[in-house]
Amino acid sequence: MSKLWGGRFQKSAEEWVDEFGASIHFDKELVFEDLKGSMAHVKMLGKQGILSEEEASQILGGLEALKEKASKGELTFSVAQEDIHLNLEKHLIDEIGPIGGKLHTGRSRNDQVATDMHLYLKEQVESIIGLIEQFQTALVEKAEQNVETLAPGYTHLQRAQPISFGHHLMAYFWMLQRDKERFQEGLKRIDVSPLGAGALAGTTFPIDRELSAELLGFSKVYANSMDAVSDRDFILEFLSSASILMMHMSRLAEEMILWSSQEFQFIEMDDAFSTGSSIMPQKKNPDMAELIRGKTGRVYGNLFSLLTVLKGLPLAYNKDMQEDKEGMFDTVHTLIGSLKIFTGMVQTMKVNEGRLEEAVHNDFSNATELADYLASKGIPFREAHEIVGKLVLHCIQHQCYLADLPLEKLKEASDCIEEDIYQVLSPYEAVKRRKSLGGTGFDQVQLQIETAKSLVK
Numbered sequence: 001m002s003k004l005w006g007g008r009f010q011k012s013a014e015e016w017v018d019e020f021g022a023s024i025h026f027d028k029e030l031v032f033e034d035l036k037g038s039m040a041h042v043k044m045l046g047k048q049g050i051l052s053e054e055e056a057s058q059i060l061g062g063l064e065a066l067k068e069k070a071s072k073g074e075l076t077f078s079v080a081q082e083d084i085h086l087n088l089e090k091h092l093i094d095e096i097g098p099i100g101g102k103l104h105t106g107r108s109r110n111d112q113v114a115t116d117m118h119l120y121l122k123e124q125v126e127s128i129i130g131l132i133e134q135f136q137t138a139l140v141e142k143a144e145q146n147v148e149t150l151a152p153g154y155t156h157l158q159r160a161q162p163i164s165f166g167h168h169l170m171a172y173f174w175m176l177q178r179d180k181e182r183f184q185e186g187l188k189r190i191d192v193s194p195l196g197a198g199a200l201a202g203t204t205f206p207i208d209r210e211l212s213a214e215l216l217g218f219s220k221v222y223a224n225s226m227d228a229v230s231d232r233d234f235i236l237e238f239l240s241s242a243s244i245l246m247m248h249m250s251r252l253a254e255e256m257i258l259w260s261s262q263e264f265q266f267i268e269m270d271d272a273f274s275t276g277s278s279i280m281p282q283k284k285n286p287d288m289a290e291l292i293r294g295k296t297g298r299v300y301g302n303l304f305s306l307l308t309v310l311k312g313l314p315l316a317y318n319k320d321m322q323e324d325k326e327g328m329f330d331t332v333h334t335l336i337g338s339l340k341i342f343t344g345m346v347q348t349m350k351v352n353e354g355r356l357e358e359a360v361h362n363d364f365s366n367a368t369e370l371a372d373y374l375a376s377k378g379i380p381f382r383e384a385h386e387i388v389g390k391l392v393l394h395c396i397q398h399q400c401y402l403a404d405l406p407l408e409k410l411k412e413a414s415d416c417i418e419e420d421i422y423q424v425l426s427p428y429e430a431v432k433r434r435k436s437l438g439g440t441g442f443d444q445v446q447l448q449i450e451t452a453k454s455l456v457k
């Protein structure tokens with residue numbers, strides 16, 4: 001099949017070479033963005049008198065017909081036409097005749113493809129932001145049901161201090177809030193029109209870039225035509241925000257995998273998000289959480305691959321840049337899938353309060369309470385730490401916990417310990433009394449939840 005750019009060529013490439021150079025296998029995902037971009041471009045050409053009204057409306061009609069076919073899945077694409085832009089242009093010419101060839105006046109595939117990518121990402125990021133909010137809502141709801149559920153808080157994966165389980169869940173809410181803000185911030189740089197930059201240098205036709213930008217819903221136009229066609233920062237920013245979001249999801253996935261193990265039994269994941277084993281009938285595996293943890297790797301990979309593609313490129317467009325798409329599409333699909341799965345997983349997980357409570361009681365995570373108690377009686381904290389450390393050692397040697405020690409024994413360690421110590425050592429009190437701003441005290445957690453609710457629709 002002849003190429004739309006075949007004029008200066010004396011022979012055509014072999015099919016396998018075309019196959020290697022083509023992007024249609026993946027850039028067909030941009031079909032509606034490409035049609036939208038073309039429609040805005042042709043309206044602008046008509047308005048500026050670069051094409052006659054008649055020509056512009058004929059082309060517009062052709063593009064509408066292609067859109068109709070595309071939504072019915074009736075458009076076929078071929079490697080011989082290389083990419084989505086040339087495939088659609090060929091279809092247009094087939095649809096309305098040679099006049100279709102006027103569409104590309106004052107435009108290049110370089111500004112065209114950049115426009116498509118901006119349109120695509122703008123829409124996808126807006127829906128990703130919505131999905132983050134749904135996930136946040138699921139977390140707030142679960143947290144609110146568990147404000148007073150006691151849980152062991154960890155550092156170094158060793159029990160550290162008792163916390164509210166709701167507080168733990170809310171930590172993820174705030175990570176997601178920052179993720180959402182990063183995507184929102186990135187939208188500013190996605191929301192810019194490269195259309196009209198031409199191949200690299202602008203055009204001699206009296207185009208109106210502001211008009212086409214407005215028709216496409218972009219807030220701004222690129223100020224420099226060379227920057228417009230060679231900038232992929234907006235995709236890099238998206239990939240980097242996506243990587244951080246995946247990292248957050250991966251950490252929660254890891255925790256949920258641990259929590260649902262026989263060893264912890266802190267939560268139970270719903271059957272709908274678990275799978276069985278083909279050999280071991282008793283198994284219930286947290287596959288979805290594991291997959292999200294695993295898919296984090298491919299998103300990081302997509303970021304690194306594009307950073308590397310771009311690092312040595314001279315201005316302006318280079319074909320290397322065709323490699324920007326698959327990683328972007330893959331990241332969009334991975335984020336959308338992971339966010340939806342996670343929302344469902346959190347909504348349906350069962351929190352095993354009994355197990356959590358047990359873990360908090362049979363434990364030394366109230367040791368800090370005792371040290372703080374001594375410090376509040378005027379003993380320097382460093383000394384208090386030493387006293388309690390010795391008591392913990394004594395307990396370990398005698399197989400008991402701090403609250404099991406009789407008052408006489410405690411008084412031997414320090415005579416300022418009184419009967420009220422037993423209340424102080426209770427994990428419930430330990431959590432409740434952590435009233436410092438942003439702490440795990442129940443009132444503080446409730447306060448966080450109220451603030452959080454105002455941040456999601």
Ligand code: ARG
Binds near residue numbers: 322323
């Ligand atoms: N398929 C190309 C891409 O994705 C479109 C731009 C091609 N431009 C060019 N001058 N060959 O980057």
